[in-house]
Amino acid sequence: MTPPSQTESKLAQFKTILEGHKTMLVVMQDNPDPDSIAAAVALRKLANTLANTQCSIAHGGTVGRGENRALVRYLGLNLRQIDQLDMKQFELFAIVDTQPGTGNNSMPVEIEPDIVIDHHICRKMTRHCRFTDVRNKYGATATILYEYLTEAGVQIDVPLATALLYAIRSDTQDLGRDSTKADMEAFSQLYQLANKRVLSEIQRGKVSRDxxxxxxxxxxxxxxxxxxxxxxxxxxxxxxxxxxxxxxxxxxxxxxxxxxxxxxxxxxxxxxxxxxxxxxxxxxxxxxxxxxxxxxxxxxxxxxxxxxxxxxxxxxxxxxxxxxxxxxxxxxxxxxxxxxxxxx
Ligand SMILES: [Mn+2]
The missing domain is CATH 3.10.310.40 (Diaminopimelate Epimerase; Chain A, domain 1)
Known part of the structure; x- marks a missing residue:
């Protein structure tokens, strides 16, 4: 497990990257799962609060699963299709819950993201990026972002807590799969903040006839x-x-x-x-x-x-x-x- 001090020093580094930048594009997996979605929303909140940086959240594929669509609706997200955006309008680029060149995201190859936050094995291309925090022992990227928010003293509102909790639950199958103490700690703190009724509605969301x-x-x-x-x-x-x-x-x-x-x-x-x-x-x-x-x-x-x-x-x-x-x-x-x- 990464000691809290790592989050502390990473947060300081993160702030320096954001400084003076007004816009950032946050790229998720092409077909984003709850962890991708929650991590992107948390990163947006963090950038917004720390440096007043405005973020757009984008991906390449579709939000397919009924539960994930329900989560996006609940969060009121306006997710953007990456191929319909003009990359020149963004000063910074971030990628969450995936990394450059993994094949499951549509970050344009010519753009080296400034920020990479993920919990898969760290890849060679990622090491070149200005800011990377890849903790492959963690059960969810949402847990890493939870630590940043807490360390920065950013207040986690109910929808964000609900999304982060859902992300940890779904990536770790209720802490039963590939999870660590850090995930459990985040889980128990978020549980108190989240809207459990909405969460249960999302999980039992409607599906199409197909x-x-x-x-x-x-x-x-x-x-x-x-x-x-x-x-x-x-x-x-x-x-x-x-x-x-x-x-x-x-x-x-x-x-x-x-x-x-x-x-x-x-x-x-x-x-x-x-x-x-x-x-x-x-x-x-x-x-x-x-x-x-x-x-x-x-x-x-x-x-x-x-x-x-x-x-x-x-x-x-x-x-x-x-x-x-x-x-x-x-x-x-x-x-x-x-x-x-x-x-x-
Ligand atoms: Mn994940």
Whole structure:
């Protein structure tokens, strides 16, 4: 765990970067999850309070999951599509819950962000940036931002506390997955400030009718290989569905590995989940996307994306075969026959 003094010195450094700058663009993951959203909102609040810096929050993809859309509505956010913004209007650039070159954000390659705050493994490109705070032991980027806000004495209002609490809950699955003492501390402080009724409404938010069709297809296509379940969602409108299906399948009591794939905007998206203690999903994902795409994540959950050469069935079939065999080679040691998860 990072001692509080680190946050203290980082905060001082952060202030110097902001000084005299009126505008900042905060970039999130393309398909932002609650942690991305909460971290961006917290960073905006911090920059605004400390230096009167005005922030816009942007991303590349869509906010797909019903819960995440409900969170954005509750916070009253006006999220911007990054390709529709003129980069010249911003003096500073920040990126949260992701890093330059990871493949899951749309920060233009020619822009080196001034500020990187994240909890994934620190990447080479990140080390060049002026300000970086990457704590890969932390369960959520929201926890890091919570420490900054507290250290700076910034008052955390109810919506922000609710968003930060939701971020920690969802990234750590209620502190059960890849979390540390720092996350627990933030969790318990935020719990007192957050609106629990709104939080529960967000979590049980409405979904569109397609959700059930996608869920049905995901289950029908699911195959079991010993201790692993694999499924493909095909072409999807909502990329968050991939992670959602992966979480649901990992609940199967005979499974400790899940891989879900699907296609969104000329890319194959891959989501990995595991219950195994001594294996790292973020390492396995690198083996799966090697030389074809990018990936990253945490010990028990990870994701990747592979750009498609073309949209033909042949290309997709080949890629699916490669991805499946790379996955099985790493997690299911012996070759096993596949079985459908459910009867059709
Ligand atoms: Mn996160």
């Amino acid at each position: 959700y059930y069709q996608m869920m049905a297809d995901a289950l029908k296509n699911a195959q079991v290989f010993a201790n692993a379940i694999v499924t493909n969602l095909g072409q999807i409108e909502n990329p968050d569905m991939i992670a959602e299906v992966a979480d649901i399948l990992l609940r199967d009591d005979q499974t400790n590995w899940v891989m879900v794939t699907g296609y969104f905007k000329h890319k194959m998206i891959v989501s990995l989940r595991t219950y195994e203690e001594n294996v790292r999903a973020d390492k396995i994902i690198h083996g799966i996307v090697a030389r074809k795409g990018t990936g990253g994540g945490h010990p028990s959950y990870a994701g990747g994306q592979i750009p498609l050469k073309d949209n033909t069935k042949r290309t997709k079939d080949r890629l699916e075969k490669t991805v499946l065999s790379r996955f099985l080679k790493q997690v299911v040691k012996d070759s096993v026959p596949k079985q459908p998860l459910i009867q059709k």
